[in-house]
Amino acid sequence: MLHRLSAKKLESDGSALAVSVGSELEAMIARGELGPGQHINEMALARRLGVSRGPVREAARALERMGLVTVILNRGAFVRELQNDEALAIYGLNALLVSVATGRLPLASKRPKLLGGRAI
Numbered sequence: 348m349l350h351r352l353s354a355k356k357l358e359s360d361g362s363a364l365a366v367s368v369g370s371e372l373e374a375m376i377a378r379g380e381l382g383p384g385q386h387i388n389e390m391a392l393a394r395r396l397g398v399s400r401g402p403v404r405e406a407a408r409a410l411e412r413m414g415l416v417t418v419i420l421n422r423g424a425f426v427r428e429l430q431n432d433e434a435l436a437i438y439g440l441n442a443l444l445v446s447v448a449t450g451r452l453p454l455a456s457k458r459p460k461l462l463g464g465r466a467i
Contacts, residue, residue, distance in 0.1 A: 362405075368396060369406035376415055376426055383428040387416065 372392070375381045387407060389400045396403075407424035410416040418424045429437075 364398060365402040365405035365409065368392075368398060368402045369409045371396060372403075372406050372410060373413075373415060376410075381426045383426055385426045386422075387424040387426065389423065 372381075372387070381387065387403075389403045389407075393400045393403045404424075407416050407418055411418045411424070415427055416424050417427050
């Protein structure tokens with residue numbers, strides 16, 4: 348679900364426009380509109396967002412620094428693909444976070460509940 352980025356405030360500040368384009372590009376990746384390994388077509392994206400190619404290029408470079416995009420000289424920007432070891436590390440970290448969170452649930456239920464300053 349793309350929308351044109353045409354706010355006058357954004358147009359007057361190029362860096363703010365690049366940030367806005369970057370946010371939209373990041374959202375497109377998160378929603379799966381741009382899949383792993385897919386080329387990010389600067390011209391098409393700029394046209395759809397109603398901006399020039401400059402902010403799209405800046406946004407791609409910013410997303411490259413975040414690790415979401417790979418920029419290849421003379422080829423353009425591509426959505427980064429996770430390697431198997433990276434995916435396994437993410438799943439491992441997620442499992443750890445879930446176990447820590449669920450380990451804290453029984454503690455929360457043993458605390459006295461207060462109603463009007465009194466334990467119930």
